[in-house]
Amino acid sequence: MSAAEQRGRKPRADVQRNRAALLETAQRHFLQHGVGTSLEAVAKEAGVGPGTLYRHFPTREALLAAVLQTRSEELVARQADIDQLGDPAEALEQWLRAMEEYFSAFSGLPDPLMAAARAQEPDNPLTIPCDILISATDQYVRAAQLAGRVRASVRGQDLFLAACSIAWIKGNGTEEESLDRLRMLIASGYRQRDTQA
Amino acid sequence: MSAAEQRGRKPRADVQRNRAALLETAQRHFLQHGVGTSLEAVAKEAGVGPGTLYRHFPTREALLAAVLQTRSEELVARQADIDQLGDPAEALEQWLRAMEEYFSAFSGLPDPLMAAARAQEPDNPLTIPCDILISATDQYVRAAQLAGRVRASVRGQDLFLAACSIAWIKGNGTEEESLDRLRMLIASGYRQRDTQA
DNA sequence: CACCAAAACGGATGCTGCCTCCGTACGCAC
DNA sequence: GTGCGTACGGAGGCAGCATCCGTTTTGGTG
Incomplete structure (x- = not known):
């Protein structure tokens, strides 16, 4: 406008x-x-x-954000499907996968995304979409926590970072097999009950 | 030469x-x-x-590899300390931390490292150091597995990737608090016993 | 010590990509 | 059709990469 x-x-x-x-x-x-x-x-x-x-x-990020907006709609559509699921743990898992695919849309995408997600750079056009995704993730996390399926100490931001990392690794050409093991590692980490320390 | x-x-x-x-x-x-x-x-x-x-x-990677060689010696020195520890689980944990710090030496270092660690690019000067680190990680992993402290399905490569990811996130300016939660997530993931699936 | 050949130097060079600035052309409203 | 204001677009300045080749340096040798 x-x-x-x-x-x-x-x-x-x-x-x-x-x-x-x-x-x-x-x-x-x-x-x-x-x-x-x-x-x-x-x-x-x-x-x-x-x-x-x-x-x-004006910047590469602005162009990227505009292009990503189209793709975001796919994510929102997926969210509707995911919300249908009764199981909040399953919903969280699928949401993380959806984000990961979203982050993998273009090679090198995770880097500017991470840069935008960190400390507030209010004039970075990617910050807003990132914050939205983090909030959405937090919703799923909380729901799963209420159902006792995810450890209490986990934040939406943590799993956002994790999904972004996975996408980053994937973008660097690692085999799908290693990625699966890593995903499994993280998943069984956040599912576990909190212990001391 | x-x-x-x-x-x-x-x-x-x-x-x-x-x-x-x-x-x-x-x-x-x-x-x-x-x-x-x-x-x-x-x-x-x-x-x-x-x-x-x-x-x-001849390439940026070659210069980087040469500069990194100096730093590698620090890592090797640490390895001696770590090997002194009786507890193989503790040793693995400290080794992962040491690698993470190594990866964080320069901003942006994880990217070329990941690129070198993936599929064989024999002429990339960073491939060799990466392979060495992966092997070393595997040693620690196996030792901890023999002691029953780490799930059997984990590979050294997986934790190498994980350490690299953490360093990547750290380099993008994320708060240490989030990083701690993420490290904890991964750690409690690889410590857990294998379940079906 | 003087000389020579090999080896290394280094900067000029061409190229690609970024980003800006401003004269020009275009599209809308009347 | 005309005029105003907006948007266009390419020329141009700048920075960094990577190469090539005439020149200098160096170590060995007599």
């Missing part, structure tokens, strides 16, 4: 066209070359100049 | 001098700016041209 629109002016057609073309092209390049892909190349292939790209999306 | 030395020729003095200066400067830059630091800047500050840097260390 630009200043022009706020003043009641109709958004220009080329603006929307360019934005859409940029998002579409960017998604393709992120898929093929990872989040570090050349923004110049994206602009050129979208048929716009670099200036236009940077006006629409 | 250059071709010249193999043919029985004495290594030139300037070669050793430059190499030492490069390593020393590189370590400082890695410490201050992370593994992504400008190699041009390193060369300039070491008082050599870029060509010299690239002749000594």
Whole structure:
């Protein structure tokens, strides 16, 4: 929503066209070359100049956040399915898997995500989606804790970090077998009852 | 060991001098700016041209591996201490902590390490040190398993990955509190007995 | 000590990518 | 059709990577 629109002016057609073309092209390049892909190349292939790209999306993170928004809707849709499940422990597990796949959408995605999830950088466009995911995770964690299926000391943030780590490892080409063992390790960790220390 | 030395020729003095200066400067830059630091800047500050840097260390990974070698000796020293411990579970835990600190030496270090640890890239200079660390981890794991303190399905590689992940998260500025919970999660995961599934 | 050949140096160079700035063109409203 | 204001886009400055080759340094040798 630009200043022009706020003043009641109709958004220009080329603006929307360019934005859409940029998002579409960017998604393709992120898929093929990872989040570090050349923004110049994206602009050129979208048929716009670099200036236009940077006006629409001032930083790489802004572009990434916009592209991710589309994918977020998939996650929300999954959430509806997951919420149907009666078992809160099963729900948590499926939610973690869904997040992990979301984080694996593009190679290199976990890095900017982690950077955004940490200490408050209010002007990082990825911070908001991260906070939303952490909150959602916390919901599932609490539900499972109420049912006595997850140890009390665990926070949603912890499992968000864990899912992000797994995605990071996966993105570096590790075999699925090792990943399974690691997931199992974490899962049996958070399921266990708290002991002292 | 250059071709010249193999043919029985004495290594030139300037070669050793430059190499030492490069390593020393590189370590400082890695410490201050992370593994992504400008190699041009390193060369300039070491008082050599870029060509010299690239002749000594053809890739960033090669330079990194050389700098890391110094640090490895610290790890080996720690290993001696750890091996003194009677308790193999305690030994494993301390070893994992030692690796984690090693991985945290420079910001951004876990990324190239993970890349080297995965599928065989025989020409990556970081692959060898990684394999060594994985083997060492496996030793500690097996010892603890023999004592019945660690579940049988765990591999050294898994805990290597876990330590690397923790270091990665730490490097992204997460609070120590979250890290402690995550470490605890993993630890109580690998300590648990195997269940079906 | 002087000389030589091999070995190493180092900077100029070309390239890619980032990001900005500003003259120009376009689209909307009237 | 005209005018205003917004958006465009490419030229340009900058930083870093990696290479190549004319020049310098070094150690061995007589």
